[in-house]
Amino acid sequence: MELFETMIQHTSVRSFTDQKLSAELQEQLVLAAQSASSSNFLQACSLIQVTDNIKRKAIETIAKFPVDNGTNGQFYIFVADLNKHAQVLQQQNLSTEHLSTMESLVVAIVDTALAAQSMAVYAESVELGICYVGGIRNDLFKMKDLLDLPKFTYPVFGLFVGYPAEKNEVKPRLPKTAILNTNTYQPFTPAMLADYDEVTTTYYLERSTNMQATSWSEKVRRHFAQARRSNTIDFLKKQGFVF
Amino acid sequence: MELFETMIQHTSVRSFTDQKLSAELQEQLVLAAQSASSSNFLQACSLIQVTDNIKRKAIETIAKFPVDNGTNGQFYIFVADLNKHAQVLQQQNLSTEHLSTMESLVVAIVDTALAAQSMAVYAESVELGICYVGGIRNDLFKMKDLLDLPKFTYPVFGLFVGYPAEKNEVKPRLPKTAILNTNTYQPFTPAMLADYDEVTTTYYLERSTNMQATSWSEKVRRHFAQARRSNTIDFLKKQGFVF
Known part of the structure; x- marks a missing residue:
């Protein structure tokens, strides 16, 4: 019952204390993420933890999220990753034709989101606070450059994890x-x-x-009143996906 | 620590007992799903629980997953759903142009996967077993007909939840x-x-x-040796998305 109470009290946290996450806890967060279900066991997700202050600042500018505030929180970029699978195929001179499809992209995005949510739920169960940072998609090309993202990868969101300094009220969900x-x-x-x-x-x-x-x-209405991240298709095409 | 142990022991369950899920537990599963993070609070996810035996049989044929076996398990179809948002716009004669994009589709798929994984983790924490059923995407057009899915929706996967009759060994994850x-x-x-x-x-x-x-x-190699769900783009276009 305790986990259920924690879950329904979920709110995103945007303000963190200076308390560091122990090495053990960081290890557990990653293991929790990896233990999530994965479509056909493809495990099409990679994590990049961003510790470098210059990169954090750059991402803060892109994402308009204060990732640099919580200096002792961990900041993970969740990458939909079919590059590993492309390498498996290419090592045997096999075509990546069936890997570069919308269906494969969906698989990778879903794998990535499931892994992240396992990390998020586990984090909240040990009284950490989390915030998803979809704002990294505001400039996919810069994210690619910053993190050296190869073909068949797509940075879906960041996940900031730290000890909450304050928490907002829970938002009332749709009935x-x-x-x-x-x-x-x-x-x-x-x-x-x-x-x-x-x-x-x-x-x-x-x-x-x-x-x-x-x-x-x-x-x-406000959300959909303007174009949002309208170069996503261009980015994904340059990453090797075919639409 | 108990939750962590449960999480790292995750395996998909494909064989369920006849034990029914209590009404309270079903309520909690849905609340857990709804409590997950949602991009810009759009809540772009709907659930359809499939209880009708004829529909379950039809989905079993599409998905090649025995959804009809666990007659007392619950079977939820997780739908990436921007139809609600399209209705909000259309009520005021506003354009759905910025809703029909790849970025919006990503938002909806991610919202859907986060909700599902919250349900899955909560289910496993109370000793239920779960299995994601991506196989529903084997025939998107039939799924649309079966469930009367309107424009701007995309059925991403099913999630079967029940009391496990047996559990497989945990698969070793990538290092x-x-x-x-x-x-x-x-x-x-x-x-x-x-x-x-x-x-x-x-x-x-x-x-x-x-x-x-x-x-x-x-x-x-075997997974990507053949075309998989290659009409996904066609389906999504018919649902109103623009690529």
């Missing part, structure tokens, strides 16, 4: 009726949206920091 | 040196591969069921 259906997809109705907007408007107005007059649907 | 680097990507070397092939050859020869003379690299 279960809106996300869980039985046997058939049920559309999200205007009434469900109106109800949820009411819940989220109250949440954003009443939370203790960063109060805003907004709602979930307003956030969604 | 930490092959998946964790510091500050820069380090190629997977032929020596690393040779070492790992030795480890996996021993594992496949000595495991108690389904013994095989093979190795990790042999599995990788």
Whole structure:
């Protein structure tokens, strides 16, 4: 029951103390990530821990996330990685044709996300705080240069792990009726949206920091009002994927 | 520490007992999934639990996974879902242009995988067994028909959850040196591969069921020797995504 309580209290942490993660804990975090399920046991995920201050600063600029603040937290870049598999094929002069597909990319992204979430859940179970940093995708080409990413790799997100200095309130999720259906997809109705907007408007107005007059649907509209990371396809093509 | 031990003992379970999941446990599984991180709080994931025997049989045929065996296990289809967001935009006559992108699809796939892995880790922490069923992607168009999936949705995998009848041995993961680097990507070397092939050859020869003379690299070669789910792009285009 304790794990369940921890999980439903999840919030992203953006402010960390100076407490270092022990070597043992760092080891466990990586093992937890590696123990996640992997499609056909391909293990299409690599981690790059960024400790170099210059690289952290550069990533902070790209991601607009203060990765440099938590100097004693660990910062892992989770890379969807089919480069290892390409090497296996190339060593025997085999084609990478079936590796460079959308399906393979999905496999690698899913493997990567499963590994990260195992790390995240384990981290929170030992009272660490975590934050996913999708902002690294703001400049995929610079991330590639910074981390020397080879063909058939795609940096999906960062995961910052450290001891939380403060935690935000838990955000109210979509109601279960809106996300869980039985046997058939049920559309999200205007009434469900109106109800949820009411819940989220109250949440954003009443939370203790960063109060805003907004709602979930307003956030969604703003999110999709502009082009976001529109060179993703170009990047993935240069990395060897075919669309 | 107990959670860590559970996590590193993870193996997929393909054989379940008849023990039913209590209503409370089912509720917790869904809440655990919903509590995972979500990119920009978009919550771009829906779950469809498949209880209908005809649909389960149809999915069993598509996925080549015995979802019909564990009649008292729960079977959830995890759907990357931007349909809700498209509805929010369309209610105000706004364009879905920036929602139909590769970046948005990545966000939805990642949200979906994080939610699933939270469910999976929680399930295993209460001694349930789980198996991801990527095989649902073998026929995306049939899955769409079976579950009435609307535009801007993509069924990523199933997750079967039940009480395990038997568990396989834990598979030896890639060595930490092959998946964790510091500050820069380090190629997977032929020596690393040779070492790992030795480890996996021993594992496949000595495991108690389904013994095989093979190795990790042999599995990788076979996996990529054929086209896999090669209509994924067509499917995603029909669902509204633009590549």
